[in-house]
Amino acid sequence: MAESGPTVLIFDDEPGLREVLQITLRRQGFHVDAMPGCNKAIQAITERETPYPLIITDLVMPDGSGMDVLAAARERTHHTQVIMVTAYSTVESAIEAMRLGAYDFVTKPFSPQEIAQLARKALEKSEIVAENRRLRAHLATLVPPPGEPENLFGESPSMQRVAALVKKAANTKTTVLITGESGTGKERCARVLHELSDRSGGPFCVINCGALPEALMESELFGHEKGAFTGASQSTLGMFRQAQGGTLLLDEVGELPLALQVKLLRVLQERRVRPVGSTQEVEVDVRVLAATNRDVEAGVESGSFRQDLYYRLNVIRVELPPLRERREDIGRLARSMVKRFSNEFDKQVDGLSREALDALETYAFPGNIRELENIMERAVALTSGSRIELDDLPSGVVAGRQSTTPIQGELPESGCDLDGVLADTERHYIRQALDRTGGVRKKAAELLGITFRSMRYRLNKLGMDVDGSD
Numbered sequence: 001m002a003e004s005g006p007t008v009l010i011f012d013d014e015p016g017l018r019e020v021l022q023i024t025l026r027r028q029g030f031h032v033d034a035m036p037g038c039n040k041a042i043q044a045i046t047e048r049e050t051p052y053p054l055i056i057t058d059l060v061m062p063d064g065s066g067m068d069v070l071a072a073a074r075e076r077t078h079h080t081q082v083i084m085v086t087a088y089s090t091v092e093s094a095i096e097a098m099r100l101g102a103y104d105f106v107t108k109p110f111s112p113q114e115i116a117q118l119a120r121k122a123l124e125k126s127e128i129v130a131e132n133r134r135l136r137a138h139l140a141t142l143v144p145p146p147g148e149p150e151n152l153f154g155e156s157p158s159m160q161r162v163a164a165l166v167k168k169a170a171n172t173k174t175t176v177l178i179t180g181e182s183g184t185g186k187e188r189c190a191r192v193l194h195e196l197s198d199r200s201g202g203p204f205c206v207i208n209c210g211a212l213p214e215a216l217m218e219s220e221l222f223g224h225e226k227g228a229f230t231g232a233s234q235s236t237l238g239m240f241r242q243a244q245g246g247t248l249l250l251d252e253v254g255e256l257p258l259a260l261q262v263k264l265l266r267v268l269q270e271r272r273v274r275p276v277g278s279t280q281e282v283e284v285d286v287r288v289l290a291a292t293n294r295d296v297e298a299g300v301e302s303g304s305f306r307q308d309l310y311y312r313l314n315v316i317r318v319e320l321p322p323l324r325e326r327r328e329d330i331g332r333l334a335r336s337m338v339k340r341f342s343n344e345f346d347k348q349v350d351g352l353s354r355e356a357l358d359a360l361e362t363y364a365f366p367g368n369i370r371e372l373e374n375i376m377e378r379a380v381a382l383t384s385g386s387r388i389e390l391d392d393l394p395s396g397v398v399a400g401r402q403s404t405t406p407i408q409g410e411l412p413e414s415g416c417d418l419d420g421v422l423a424d425t426e427r428h429y430i431r432q433a434l435d436r437t438g439g440v441r442k443k444a445a446e447l448l449g450i451t452f453r454s455m456r457y458r459l460n461k462l463g464m465d466v467d468g469s470d
Contacts, residue, residue, distance in 0.1 A: 006123055007031035011041040011069070012058040012085070021056065024112035025119060038064025042072045051077040053126040054119060059086035059097075067100065074101050079129035081122040085110070098244070098282075104237060114234045125242060129203050154329035158321045162189070169316045170196035175268065177253075177313045178291040180320030181451060183370030186291040187251060189318060194247040199287055202246025207239045210255030217260055222267070224276035240273045240284045247287045253313065254294035254305060265309045288313075295452055323365040323372065324449060330361050333369065337376035338388060349380050355390040363397045364449050427462055430455075 008030050012018050018034045025032050033052075035041050038061040045052065055073055059066040066084050073080040081103040097105050103122045106115065154160070169176055170193050178186045187206060194204045212220055219229075223238025239248055250256075256264065267273055268288060272281040290313045299305030323330065335351055342349040352360075356379075365371055379392040390398060433444035445455035458464075 006053045006126075007033060008119060009033045009035070009041065009044060009052045009055045010057075011035040011037065011055075011061075013037070013061055014058075020112050021115060024116050028116050028120070030119070037061060038066075038068055041069050045069070045072045045076055045080075051080050053079065053130075054081050054083070054122050056083045056085065056115065056119070059084050067097065070097065070100055070102055079126050081126045083115070083118060083122060085115075098237075098241065101245075103242075104235070106234070110234070118234060125203065125205075128205070154326060155332065156321075156326035156328045158326050159329060162318060162320060165316070165318055166193055167196060169193060169318070171198055172316070173287060174315045175287075175313050176289050176316045176318055177296075178289065178318045178320065179296070180293065181322050181368055182293045183368035184293075184320040184322060185369050186293075186320060187249065189320060190247070190249040190289045190291060193289060194287075197247070197287065199246050203243050204247050204249070205239050205243040206249045206251055208251045210252040214257050214260070217256070218263065219276050221260070221264070222273040222275055225278045227277065229276065235275070238273065238275060240267065240286055241282065243284075243286045245285055247289060250288065250290045252292055252294075253290040254292040254296055254299055258304070258306065261306045261309050265306065265312060268309075268312050298452075322451065323368045327361050330365075330372070331357055333372060334360055334376055334388075337373055338380055341377050341380035345380055347380060347383075348386060349383060350387050352388040353390065356388050356393055359390055359393055359397050366449075423462060426458065427464060430458065430462070430464065 008025055010018055010021050010025075010032060011034065012021075013036055015036070018036070022032045022034050033044065035044065041055075041057065042064075045055070052073070055069060057066040057069045066082075066086070070082045070084070073082050082101070084097050084102050084105045085108060086105075087108040103125065104118060106118065154163075166189065176190075176193060178189050180186055190206075191204060194200060207220060209217065219236065219238065221238055221240060223236050223241055226235045250264075267284070270281075271285070272283050274281045296305055296310055296314070300307045300310050331352075334357065338349055338351060360372070360375075367374070375394060375397060376388075378394065379388045383389070383392045385392075429448060430444070433447045434441070437443035437447060441455050441459075442452050445452045448455070450458070
């Protein structure tokens with residue numbers, strides 16, 4: 001295979017091992033620089049125009065130590081990942097290497113294929129850390145100077161409150177639970193919390209708790225030892241140790257099975273993880289964020305989510321409102337997306353027509369910001385004009401331009417009690433929705449285009465003592 005990927009630096013005093021690793025990694029598409037000594041490796045690290053994304057180094061060398069190489073790499077940049085290999089492994093040296101920021105520690109003998117697999121994972125982490133730094137630089141352009149109006153998340157009052165809470169919570173060590181419907185930007189909110197924190201120089205790692213089989217989840221979270229189970233040909237760190245010194249987002253935490261909830265609770269309390277197949281615990285320094293689109297309180301009530309874990313995660317709660325409840329942000333978001341996709345597609349699209357914007361602002365957006373992003377990408381890709389017109393939008397968005405709610409009656413000459421009229425209208429439609437769904441509140445909430453939490457809030461606010469089920 002031709003070399004087309006990133007460049008890996010290898011140094012080891014055994015010529016045969018260097019050659020085997022070179023051949024293996026080049027077959028995987030990597031460029032490879034290989035050197036026999038510590039001093040030459042450190043010189044290459046410090047003098048190279050762009051940092052190496054990955055270094056594979058022996059621990060013990062005639063002219064130095066792999067720890068010296070690790071220190072040189074860390075001094076140059078945080079996104080370089082370092083894999084230590086050695087025939088003289090001890091628990092103490094492995095712990096020290098990990099404490100100083102090594103990606104992993106491998107004991108000889110090992111197969112070249114194991115190193116190739118580990119290299120791919122390390123390079124993925126390198127890309128994540130580099131992307132975090134680019135995001136941090138971009139974020140600096142979004143945060144207004146002191147005294148200017150907040151515009152980090154949007155101009156709507158609800159998102160201004162979210163922005164203020166995020167900024168207060170960023171530099172604490174406290175666990176934050178981010179809730180909201182799918183597509184409301186929970187992961188972006190978590191990234192902002194990380195980038196505004198004093199951990200922004202460390203990694204930001206994400207694990208989707210609903211995307212992996214239960215049998216693999218414990219290993220992905222806490223790591224495993226070589227031989228811990230069938231197919232475990234090499235030890236792995238797990239996400240908690242990969243996020244060392246940084247932030248770990250547990251996405252869709254409501255999907256965690258109960259057995260893992262117990263182990264996660266213990267890690268949050270003790271700040272230690274025990275890899276699968278190991279008898280020793282490893283201390284971790286990680287700020288934990290959690291996100292879910294589920295009603296976690298309902299899970300606690302039903303017994304599918306542990307109450308003690310809920311309290312541990314829900315120290316600070318950031319609830320992201322759906323896009324339909326902050327329509328004043330739709331125009332700003334849409335224009336920003338049009339600009340971004342115009343640059344990506346190398347097109348000259350300057351904005352949206354008034355008709356297109358009206359259609360977006362009256363659409364319900366069941367998919368929230370993610371759906372808006374998809375709509376704008378499609379519109380920019382397909383338009384032949386200099387701005388997005390109504391015809392460039394999907395038919396479902398255009399069809400939703402006309403209000404489906406009948407508005408009747410004239411404003412009396414003497415005026416009216418608008419709050420009372422709105423409350424009566426709200427009661428009227430809530431009763432109809434409950435009647436139509438047989439009193440099932442969740443289904444009624446879906447029919448009204450609101451969240452179950454919002455339904456409960458409205459019932460309480462309006463004093464509606466309605467018989468029914470959740």
